[in-house]
Amino acid sequence: AKLEAALRAIPGVKNVGRDAAQQPTMYDSIGLINAPLAWDNPAVGGAANAGAGIRAASMDGGIHKDAPMFSGAGYLMPIGYPIGYVENTNGKIIASRVYFRSWDPPASGDDTAWPGAFGTEHGVHTSGTMAGNRIEATFPGAASPVTISGVAPRAYVMSYRVFYASVNGIGSFYNAEGIQALEDIVRDRAHTLNNSWGGGPGSIGGAFDALDTALLNVFRSGIFVSMSNGNAGPGPGTGDHPSDEYINVAASTKGSA
Secondary structure, three states: OHHHHHHHOOOOOOOOOOOOEEEEOOOOOHHHHOOHHHHOOOOOOOHHHOOOOOEEEEEEOOOOOOOHHHOOOOOOOOOOOOEEOHHHOOOOEEEEEEOOEOOEOEOOOOOOOOOOOOOOOHHHHHHHHHHOOOEEEOOOOOOOOEEEOOOOOOOEEEEEEOOOOEOOOOOOEEHHHHHHHHHHHHHOOOOEEEEOEEOOOOOOOHHHOHHHHHHHHHHHOOOEEEEEOOOOOOOOOOOOOOOOOOEEEOOOOOOOO
């Protein structure tokens, strides 16, 4: 309480909030979204053109430059890019930043802008759902290759890596680095932002929550913000991210396939 009061007394400090952990969330993807209905809209121009020119930011576990869904083949880097760790950019990926804690650095092998062999695959999954290229893929149980795609496969992607394998085994990010990432997303001129993470049903949100205030400021800057609604159900009162300004993507049961 004394430290909080001292911080509030510093000139220029508008608010002081306690730090909190945020965990990754997401299960199923494009099958439940039913994106083909949107692709068929003449304004979209079909699946191959969906998302063209859009700069879509992912604040998650990082996007891998060598993943086929993020290949830069056929893309032209827009003016003013690449930004950040250019070794993880390729034409499809146009910005790449990391947020490693000084007191909890990455474990050996996961200290890059992209997820390493022991890093989380969550960011690749969510970003692939959002804007992964249309590719032919094989996987166990499939008799032949199948076409997989993101919702906006022609969009550019921007990677803001907040989840990583740390030396202390912490799988969350904290408000401090999350707010820094949100500020960078605005500076880097993203059009949309996908956040598949949260603090659970106990999240306060609104004017008295530092992280949510930063999210609201991202929205007010003109960026479309999409938030997951958490994995804490079933039951009442299990939602996450309560502010009205951004879209909350509700949880659902998995598909039958």
